Amino acid sequence: MSILSRLIFLLIFIIAGYILYRRVSFLRRAILLGKESDRTDNPSERLKVMGLVAFGQKKMFKRIVPAILHLFLYIGFIIINLEILEFVIDGLSGQHRFFAPFTGTWYVVALNIFEFLAVGTLVASIIFLIRRNAIAIKRFTARELKGWPGLDANIILMAEITLMIAILVMNATDQALADKGFGYYTQIDGLFFSSLIKPLFIDMGAETLFIIERVAWWFHIIGILAFAVYVTYSKHLHIFLAFPNVYYSNLKPKGQMDNMEAVTNEVNMMLGLPANTPEGEAPAEIARFGAKDVNDLSWVNVLNAFSCTECGRCTDQCPANMTGKLLSPRKIMMDTRDRAEEVAISIDKGGPGLEDGKSLLGDYITKEEIFACTSCNACVEACPVNIDPLAIIIEMRRYIAMEESGTPQQWNAMFQNIETSFSPWKFSPSDRFNWADKLKAEETK
Amino acid sequence: MAEMAASGESPEILFWVGCAGSFDDRYKAVTQAFVKILNKVGVSFAVLGPEETCTGDPARRAGNEFLFQMQAVSNIQVLNGYNIKKVVTACPHCFNTIKNEYPALGGHYEVIHHSTFLQQLINEGKVTMQGGGGFKGKKITFHDSCFLGRANNVYEAPREVIKALDVELVEMKRCRTKGLCCGAGGAQMYKEPEPGKKDINIERTEEALDTGASAIAVGCPFCLTMMTDGIKNKNRENDVQVYDIAEMIAKDQGL
Numbered sequence: 254m255s256i257l258s259r260l261i262f263l264l265i266f267i268i269a270g271y272i273l274y275r276r277v278s279f280l281r282r283a284i285l286l287g288k289e290s291d292r293t294d295n296p297s298e299r300l301k302v303m304g305l306v307a308f309g310q311k312k313m314f315k316r317i318v319p320a321i322l323h324l325f326l327y328i329g330f331i332i333i334n335l336e337i338l339e340f341v342i343d344g345l346s347g348q349h350r351f352f353a354p355f356t357g358t359w360y361v362v363a364l365n366i367f368e369f370l371a372v373g374t375l376v377a378s379i380i381f382l383i384r385r386n387a388i389a390i391k392r393f394t395a396r397e398l399k400g401w402p403g404l405d406a407n408i409i410l411m412a413e414i415t416l417m418i419a420i421l422v423m424n425a426t427d428q429a430l431a432d433k434g435f436g437y438y439t440q441i442d443g444l445f446f447s448s449l450i451k452p453l454f455i456d457m458g459a460e461t462l463f464i465i466e467r468v469a470w471w472f473h474i475i476g477i478l479a480f481a482v483y484v485t486y487s488k489h490l491h492i493f494l495a496f497p498n499v500y501y502s503n504l505k506p507k508g509q510m511d512n513m514e515a516v517t518n519e520v521n522m523m524l525g526l527p528a529n530t531p532e533g534e535a536p537a538e539i540a541r542f543g544a545k546d547v548n549d550l551s552w553v554n555v556l557n558a559f560s561c562t563e564c565g566r567c568t569d570q571c572p573a574n575m576t577g578k579l580l581s582p583r584k585i586m587m588d589t590r591d592r593a594e595e596v597a598i599s600i601d602k603g604g605p606g607l608e609d610g611k612s613l614l615g616d617y618i619t620k621e622e623i624f625a626c627t628s629c630n631a632c633v634e635a636c637p638v639n640i641d642p643l644a645i646i647i648e649m650r651r652y653i654a655m656e657e658s659g660t661p662q663q664w665n666a667m668f669q670n671i672e673t674s675f676s677p678w679k680f681s682p683s684d685r686f687n688w689a690d691k692l693k694a695e696e697t698k
Numbered sequence: 699m700a701e702m703a704a705s706g707e708s709p710e711i712l713f714w715v716g717c718a719g720s721f722d723d724r725y726k727a728v729t730q731a732f733v734k735i736l737n738k739v740g741v742s743f744a745v746l747g748p749e750e751t752c753t754g755d756p757a758r759r760a761g762n763e764f765l766f767q768m769q770a771v772s773n774i775q776v777l778n779g780y781n782i783k784k785v786v787t788a789c790p791h792c793f794n795t796i797k798n799e800y801p802a803l804g805g806h807y808e809v810i811h812h813s814t815f816l817q818q819l820i821n822e823g824k825v826t827m828q829g830g831g832g833f834k835g836k837k838i839t840f841h842d843s844c845f846l847g848r849a850n851n852v853y854e855a856p857r858e859v860i861k862a863l864d865v866e867l868v869e870m871k872r873c874r875t876k877g878l879c880c881g882a883g884g885a886q887m888y889k890e891p892e893p894g895k896k897d898i899n900i901e902r903t904e905e906a907l908d909t910g911a912s913a914i915a916v917g918c919p920f921c922l923t924m925m926t927d928g929i930k931n932k933n934r935e936n937d938v939q940v941y942d943i944a945e946m947i948a949k950d951q952g953l
């Protein structure tokens with residue numbers, strides 16, 4: 254390769270790296286809009302869960318067909334990216350197939366694995382496109398996927414397909430050129446998949462082949478870089494975020510809700526008990542009970558939102574959603590992400606940020622959605638990357654109940670019953686033991 | 699409990715009855731059945747009686763953290779006052795709250811759901827099957843309570859108890875980790891559902907009926923209500939029964 258093309262290669266790399274750096278630091282700011290929350294306990298357990306769920310894709314295998322297809326994309330993504338190493342070395346040093354001379358048969362083996370995965374990825378992407386668009390599986394046609402999210406999914410699948418075709422064409426033309434003894438191209442015997450399409454190219458002239466091979470090469474490397482940038486703007490962020498997201502996921506029993514220390518202090522004060530905060534330390538000022546906007550959530554909730562794959566497994570299992578209620582846990586996550594992004598962009602531009610007159614609850618998520626949840630944890634259980642939509646729902650209920658007193662009438666009545674007769678139903682507390690009367694009567698008989 | 703404490707006794711377990719167990723007409727039968735089993739086995743136990751109050755679970759799940767903590771703190775004061783170590787309850791919501799959420803407020807107890815407790819009694823040979831109740835060979839399905847199953851990973855204990863009755867346990871399509879909610883959790887028990895096309899308990903009842911089971915076993919007062927309502931809605935109350943697992947054991951024992 255000429256010096257010029259080497260410089261262009263370097264330039265493209267620097268530009269992509271810069272864009273990525275800016276985007277990643279933006280995402281960091283957006284996630285840290287959320288409140289502090291300590292999830293650093295028990296690192297060994299966290300690593301184990303990350304290994305199983307994120308790396309090992311354990312929860313994907315609850316549904317075997319998409320799991321296997323997804324596995325192709327996943328392994329394809331990881332392994333094929335190893336090939337990028339050679340691309341980079343070639344691109345910067347101006348050599349061709351840098352590793353070939355000294356890795357011998359290993360090179361052929363590696364290339365065959367890449368080609369096999371490329372074909373697997375190709376096939377998986379095509380089937381995924383069909384599932385999404387022609388078979389129109391229910392979880393891919395919900396209201397929250399209309400517009401950009403649906404398009405995003407299709408774009409990435411098409412991109413995968415073109416990138417994989419580029420790899421195969423590149424290898425096929427490369428070998429067609431080697432057959433002709435053209436330039437620096439050397440024969441690599443035994444490339445299974447690309448040799449299948451090689452016949453398409455052998456009648457072409459060496460010049461044409463060279464152009465095709467170079468175009469495929471550049472297309473592939475630029476495509477991968479563009480892909481890397483694109484991913485950070487899309488639901489495909491989960492490729493990276495799934496790992497920290499699972500690492501920081503909740504390890505406690507799913508039924509356990511976090512205790513609100515601020516409330517504990519007030520309750521203790523009301524009951525005349527010592528406060529939980531150490532002597533002399535004023536209890537931290539609490540801005541708000543529960544969550545109205547993204548900054549009231551914890552950073553883990555927001556990280557969850559950016560890690561969401563929009564797969565809809567949660568919504569698919571949600572009893573409220575399947576019986577026609579508005580609630581969709583996936584939409585909760587997507588709304589949270591959209592709002593966090595909106596606020597972070599606004600802050601970056603020097604805009605009003607959180608004070609833009611909008612809020613997550615109200616402008617994105619409605620009370621009707623929040624009230625429909627049965628806290629059944631089906632969404633949490635179903636999520637392949639351990640996202641917890643229920644945590645956000647509960648925080649919003651806390652806001653509605655404690656800041657707005659805006660809970661449904663029947664709940665207010667239930668609250669009142671608990672306050673006055675210590676039971677959610679209106680029974681006299683002194684009747685609590687009446688169930689035993691029947692037993693006592695039987696005993697004395 | 700007050701009586702026991704007054705006479706200086708301390709029971710082996712505290713049976714936490716729960717509000718449904720105390721007030722719900724249908725569910726009182728479950729409380730009675732469980733107590734009969736405890737009496738028969740000769741377990742030393744006590745109940746708080748009028749000193750028991752709502753754990754606060756529905757308030758907490760509806761967002762009212764104040765009310766929850768008020769309830770929790772006063773319950774913990776009572777429990778700690780009696781120096782309670784071990785709590786058994788038939789309600790998965792009480793179970794979850796006392797087990798997982800009271801520790802943060804100073805209430806530390808060993809908490810067991812009655813399904814696990816019954817399983818232990820059976821395993822230890824303290825309860826041996828008598829063949830009463832006519833369950834033998836019947837097709838029975840078990841409906842997982844979310845707060846027992848997904849929330850706390852108790853899936854097998856209730857199933858073991860049912861299987862001990864020598865029945866044919868048939869599973870619904872969605873069971874264990876994938877079990878479908880009855881629709882009552884998260885304080886839904888206390889309000890009408892949001893607009894939709896169906897009630898959740900109907901969806902679940904249909905699934906239970908699809909198994910062809912002659913009885914639906916549950917381990918939760920709310921599931922019991924929801925499934926019973928579902929069966930009535932489908933006009934099947936004459937041929938399909940809904941039981942709590944404690945009732946099944948009590949029936950088997952002729953209690």
Ligand code: SF4
Nearest residue numbers: 571626627629630632
């Ligand atoms: S916890 Fe709420 S949002 Fe999640 S599946 Fe259950 S009802 Fe749906």
Ligand code: SF4
Nearest residue numbers: 561562564565567636
């Ligand atoms: S929250 Fe989890 S299950 Fe739901 S759409 Fe996102 S990734 Fe899928």
